Amino acid sequence: MERERICFTLNNSPVEIHCHPGERLVDVLREQLDLTGTKEGCGQGECGACTVLLDGRAVNSCLVLIGQVAERSVLTIEGLAAGGKLDPLQTAFVTEGAVQCGYCTPGMIISAKALLMEKQNPTEAEIKEAIAGNLCRCTGYIKIIKAVQTAASARLEG
């Protein structure tokens, strides 16, 4: 495969990689950059485990080719804790008991992050819609929804 130089912003830092532009973003993240916080659950955009932010929007990284992110900005779960300080969503997921096996958690938090960047104080219906593309098999979603509400409140108060 023909390799190309691809430059983009990853977790707020510039990166330069050499790979085929047709490789999937999820594979480049996990296998070349060792960022395994982004998970793969289905490979066809149904489960949301691989969700990352691309220019601030939640996308399934299994449906994005690395060539498409050139000169753009990608944020993964590893980049969410700015300066080592956890995002309120991360803290709320722990304290509210929203994490069980945890495999869906990174994608779930990233989808919720995209929502909270758009809406400071979302309704429950808006939260459910924002994470509707993120499957969780353990929790039944109740505590995940609560965690997003708690994080939104914490941001408003903080």
Next chain:
Amino acid sequence: MNLRWIGKPIPRQDAWTKVTGEARYMSDLSMPNMLWGRVLRSPHPHALIKSLDISEAVACPGVVTVLTHHDVPGLNAYGIVVQDQPVLCSDKVRFVGDAVAVLAAESKEAAAHALELIKVEYELLPGVFDPEVAMQQSSPAIHAKGNVLRHSKVHHGDVEAAFADSAVVVEREYRTSRPISAFLETEGGMAMFGADGVLTVYCGAQYPDRDVIQVARALGLERDKVRMVSSLVGGGFGGKDEITVQIYLALLALNTKRPVKLVLSREESMVTGWKKHPMIVRMKTGASIDGTLLAHEVSIISDTGAYASLGGTILHSAMEHCSGPYRVPNVKVEGHCVYTNNSISGAMRGFGVNQVTFAMETQMDILAEELGLDRLDIRLKNGLKDGDKGALGSLLVTAMGPVQTLQAAGQTELWSQRETYKAEPSRPWKKRGVGLAAAIKGCGLGFRMPDFGAASVELLPSGFFRVRVGCPEIGQGNTIAFAQMAAEVLGCSVDQVEVVTGDTGETPDSGTSTASRSIYVAGNAIIDAATKVVELVEQGISARLVVDVEEVELGEAEVRAGDAILSYLDVAALLLQNGQTCYASGRFDAPKATEEVPSVYGLPHLVFGTNAHVALVEVDTMTGQVEVLRISAVSDAGRVINLQGLEGQSEGGAVMGMGYALTEDIIIDQGMVRTLNFNNYIIPTAMDTPPISTTVVEVVEKTGPFGAKGVGEVVCISITPAITNAIYDAVKVRVTELPATIERVLAGLQDG
């Protein structure tokens, strides 16, 4: 009991690395020089292998090894109970997905390409897909020993006479579907040899010590040359109890002497993963005019697919629970577990109990209607109590919670105010209903299987205590419960305890993380070990500081010894540097019933958890669509160890059981799996999830750690019939076949 940590909703310790993405699952691991593995699978449900040519694949650039049945050095078979599933098929394939070859290559691309170059010539055989057809003598034999894996019968009391005495007899046939665990992390991991010659297999799984036995047996290695690391697991639910890819990983690492990674695609997981057994359940139930259950005759035909795994044991579990949480004095039950050329059935959360409870709880509603009784009253009248006999005639001697749990369900707002909830549907053409159901589920492995817990507790030089338990953390949260139980005994704070699970190189064999058992057995073992460590610390400090043992007291952050106060770091330094061990192992052998149920191997269970569910649904009479609007769950877990964890189990279990009720089914057409991914295998999303409240009823089990029972399975069982009973309450459509799809409900509406 004055408890400091037990019952508190303490957030789980392992969540912190899961929210940052630092947590490494076994399928996240990689090593320098690592190869990628793939499995070649049969495209046919039933065929003879006439020839197998790997030469082109071997010659393919980047391919390092291609292995077939010739290359399995030990026993070319696996299975928890019966080893009838080939590691790599030699002469015959029995389902679409049966493994024929494995290979390892330098890249995923090379591995995928080489897979296409393996040539297998098949001679197709007629397939058998209907278990009732498979049972017939004239059917093609899937295995040489015939197609019936297990046939068992139990009869106690006098069923015929009791039917004759019954005021009403209800007879129905129920058919259940084939859901799959659908854990978000598919089966996968990595294997490699260490410098010490030990083969380590990193693979998310539910019982690493048994995986060692199965891997070593297939590879012809000594067990001490194989190490299995199973935690973390991205979801199990029973589907990672049996071998998944461990033997393939081990074979490839053995042959290449390089690290090998293999992760199943979702499609491969859907085809080859363990499904819940579809069952045909015929039930005839008789009751007196006041609703007292008198007689129950049950026939179960269970489709185990191509291989045995736990099929026989699951059939027996279904038989044991065939009267649900109710007392019936006269029971006759017959079960067949049958091979077919469908994909394989095995353990999945509930272990045969979901199917029969769906049937029994529908029977109870029909009986109530025919007798003109209240649906709750008839259940309360028949609820099992301590001292009653279970469905197979065994005496129930432990804490039974059906009556208390049902009483609490009756007191939920959703039940007591059900007419109000039903009164105003969201659209004129929609109708609402409320359903009720309850379930029991045995905890642990029953009468025959060794059922023990083992743990160790150790004071580390850092001043922290380390708890080691074999049962892996599969997501259910047993690690935080283990930490709480250890801290409760030790006297220290929960933060002072680190828990390691699921690593045969590190942790004592404590049995499986299945069967709602890990807190029950391992918790008791932890109490044993921690009690010994407290004594070791007290005696050690007493000797070093020359104070009476009675004056030494372990506290949350420090240890008091007479007038002196020491940090745990000081304590560790004082004791360990002077050569005193602060390590103890603990053991718990689960108590067994005094006698086995005649003619069914391995029963009865001794300890049972109970759950009840109330569900509010709204049915669209134009389309047949069912929406669950609200769920009230009542959980009897014995003493609750972690309230947040219990709620998490309750909510997750309710939603999984809702999927079983309404949408989930692996569709197999002439052996071909048609539901290959989440686009048409529909599990509930956040949009489908209603508000769920959980009420706790603590029917304390005196043999449990601090009075706890297991809860992992029973939380997902009664919700299914609660929903289907609610559908009937709304639109008078009786659901006897799962799932209650739009099409089936609409057909029912049109028939009605």
